[in-house]
Amino acid sequence: MRHKRLFRYACAALAWLWFTAPRLDSVEASPFTLPEAVDEILESRTALRSFWGIHIVDLASKQVLYERNSRKLFVPASNQKLLSTALALSRLGPEHRYTTVLVNEAELDDDGVLHGDLVLLGGGDPNLSARILPYNRRQNFQRDLLLPLSELADQAVQSGLRRIEGAIIGDDTRYVRQPFATGWSVDDPKWGYGAPVSALSFNDNVVTMLVLPGRAAGRRARIAFKPDVPYFSFLNRTHTMPTRTVAQRLDLDRQPGSNKLMLWGQISIRSRGRSIEVAVDNPALFAAMALRERLEALGIEVSGETRTRHRRPHEVPDLKGETRRWYETPTGLAMIQSMPLAANLPIINKVSQNLHAEMLLREVGYVRRGVGSFEAGLEEMKSFLLEAGIKKWQFRLRDASGLSRQNLISPEATVRLLAHMADSEHGDLFRSTLAVAGEDGTLDWRFSRGPVRGKIQAKTGTLSGVTALSGYARTQDERDLAFAIYVNNSSAPNSYVRRLIDRVAEVIVTTPPMTPANGTDPTSTTTAVGNHKPSPETPRR
Numbered sequence: 001m002r003h004k005r006l007f008r009y010a011c012a013a014l015a016w017l018w019f020t021a022p023r024l025d026s027v028e029a030s031p032f033t034l035p036e037a038v039d040e041i042l043e044s045r046t047a048l049r050s051f052w053g054i055h056i057v058d059l060a061s062k063q064v065l066y067e068r069n070s071r072k073l074f075v076p077a078s079n080q081k082l083l084s085t086a087l088a089l090s091r092l093g094p095e096h097r098y099t100t101v102l103v104n105e106a107e108l109d110d111d112g113v114l115h116g117d118l119v120l121l122g123g124g125d126p127n128l129s130a131r132i133l134p135y136n137r138r139q140n141f142q143r144d145l146l147l148p149l150s151e152l153a154d155q156a157v158q159s160g161l162r163r164i165e166g167a168i169i170g171d172d173t174r175y176v177r178q179p180f181a182t183g184w185s186v187d188d189p190k191w192g193y194g195a196p197v198s199a200l201s202f203n204d205n206v207v208t209m210l211v212l213p214g215r216a217a218g219r220r221a222r223i224a225f226k227p228d229v230p231y232f233s234f235l236n237r238t239h240t241m242p243t244r245t246v247a248q249r250l251d252l253d254r255q256p257g258s259n260k261l262m263l264w265g266q267i268s269i270r271s272r273g274r275s276i277e278v279a280v281d282n283p284a285l286f287a288a289m290a291l292r293e294r295l296e297a298l299g300i301e302v303s304g305e306t307r308t309r310h311r312r313p314h315e316v317p318d319l320k321g322e323t324r325r326w327y328e329t330p331t332g333l334a335m336i337q338s339m340p341l342a343a344n345l346p347i348i349n350k351v352s353q354n355l356h357a358e359m360l361l362r363e364v365g366y367v368r369r370g371v372g373s374f375e376a377g378l379e380e381m382k383s384f385l386l387e388a389g390i391k392k393w394q395f396r397l398r399d400a401s402g403l404s405r406q407n408l409i410s411p412e413a414t415v416r417l418l419a420h421m422a423d424s425e426h427g428d429l430f431r432s433t434l435a436v437a438g439e440d441g442t443l444d445w446r447f448s449r450g451p452v453r454g455k456i457q458a459k460t461g462t463l464s465g466v467t468a469l470s471g472y473a474r475t476q477d478e479r480d481l482a483f484a485i486y487v488n489n490s491s492a493p494n495s496y497v498r499r500l501i502d503r504v505a506e507v508i509v510t511t512p513p514m515t516p517a518n519g520t521d522p523t524s525t526t527t528a529v530g531n532h533k534p535s536p537e538t539p540r541r
Contacts, residue, residue: 035066037507042068047500050490055411056483056508059422059472065481065513070415073396073408074486077461079468080402080409083395084357085345085433086417087377087384089426091364094342098125098363100200102152102291103332105166112162117304118333120152120291122172122200122284124363124372125338126356127347129203133339135346137440145203145227146294148336149287153294155334164295167304170288173311174199175362175372179281183404190254192277194403197358199372202287203227204355205280211250211263212273214240221267229290231280237264250274257281284308313373345433349459350441354401361400374399385413388420402461414470414484422472422482431457434471437505446502451476455509458483465490467497473508483508 032040034056042052055070057063088096100123106116127133130142144150179196180189188194195205207229212222221238238250250265259281267274280286285308292306338344348356365376378397385395394413398406421430435441438453442460447453458471470484485504487497 032511034507034511034513037511038066038068038504041500041503041507044500046492046496049492050497051488053411053486053488054484054504055415056481057415057419058513059419059480059482062419063513067412070412070484071394071410073394073410074468074488075405075463075466076402076407076409076414076470076486077463077466077468078352078354078402079414079459079461079470079484079486080397080400080407081348081352081357082414082417082459082470083381083385083397083409084360084400085348086388086421086430087364087381088341088360089345089421089430090384090424091368091380092341092360094340094426094429096341096363096367098338099123100125100128100148100152100336100338101332102156102334104161108160112160114161114164114166117166117169118156118161118164119169119171119309120200120284120288121332122170122174122198122287123338124174124199124359124366126201126204126353126359127338127344128201128287131347133343133347135343135350135440137350137444146229146290149202149291149294151336152291152334153298153300155336156295157298157300159333161300161333164300164302164304168288168292168295168302168306169309170200170284170286170291170307171309172198172200172284173309174366175311175359176313176315176374177310178313178362178374181358181374181399181401181404183398183406185405186256188403189256189279189281190252192279193354195279195355196281196283197355197362198283199359199362200284200287201355201359202283202290204353205283205286206277207232207280207286209234209252209261209263209276209278210273211238211267211276213267213269213271216240217242217269221263223263227290229286229293231286231289232259232261232278234261234263237262239266240269241266242269250276252276252278254278282308284310342429345430346441349433350435352442352460354403357401358399385417389416403463405463405466411470411484411486414486415482418470418472418482418484422480431472434458435460446498447505450506452502452506452509456505458505462494462498464494467494467501469501469505473505475509477512481508 053069053072053074054066056066058065101121103119103121104114105119106114108114128148130145130147132139184194189196192206208226210224214220214222217240219240220236221240223236250267253262288306292302347353361377362372364380366372368380369376381397390413394410396408398404421427434457435443436454437443437447437456455474458469461468467487473481473483485501490497
């Protein structure tokens, strides 16, 4: 009886979802023009529970095809990465590279003994990891997660290093120590998506905790870490449950600034395991510890401790004064150079990698203004956005990744940025860094069937109550459009809002902007906005 009752509940829930969820297939039969079709979608019950901002422009004619609240300010979530990657392409160039160096602070003697410290000098490389580049949608990392540090250790041995009498130091002074941005949640730094920013970042500053059921019911779960670096200590308070039907929950606790983890809860003996990405709180120390592991595996004795070297905010010059570089790449025992910046940008935009976006902003600040700080990068960002035709009142920036809820930008400003990049020398490259509908990145499972597949290249964005999609669309009649769709203050589940956004995206691809019957040339520069007239320009305050 219990199983029958559960079956009836499941059928009722599925029926409710079927009749209430928005339908993507309804767009194909729509007789409306683009403004009318979008307006119809936004009149649905789910859409009315949210605050929408939309701006759509024909890139060739610059005609505004649709707008709604396009000059209002919205939290962009990860659409913020469009700004960061566009800035990096424009200010650093696609061939920009990073260098990570092993510096010996004393000479080696004839026996290969270093009578001093060995410094792992961070060069701002976001991909100091075993990640496969260029972007591979089927495989992200090599099996050996310590691969880049193994290369450095091998080079050091080839240079004659046999013993270190001093310490191993992780040095991230290229960037100012500003690990977290304004507006991040207090819980964000615990998880991989909120990993702290550092010029010496290894493996995305993340350790993956693998939780497997114990050998028998009642036993502790088995725990393993990847990469296997002794950075965290942990307390295991889990229980292996005998069946899969029992309620299961795993919780992880870590106090801010601590490397002690406590895991508790239940896991079914039939479970295939859980993966939990945990951010390290001191990336430079984590990288130095991983290097030490590799060196000792090669037989290099290290007598000193493992420690870090940072640059604090009060140790940098005033941005208004004369800038100077805190870091110049020295020679050393070993060095590795990154692939060009162009190879990293798809990781940021297709996969939505927060840490890499934050590091880009610091790198721009260092290269252009001599200080690897958030403030220096922000000043350069403001100049860049003004060059793109975006007014100061149309944006407020608090980080580079979109994790901050204090970021604000208008849909119109986003489309202006997209249009600016489309007209730039790096337009094709920038467009190629975005996720492709139904094919890769964060859009690989959306639009997998139907006319939109492969027709949209865009950046997704999601926070609680916030959903966004902005990018480029190729229409069925081969016109190129730029669009921004922001949804804020939504009480509906993100999955429902996402389906509505996907319906709007399908309308953008499949629906003509106007019908020939109204006598309007779709290629004219006249604004077409359905029932919503463009709002007057907001005065600067």
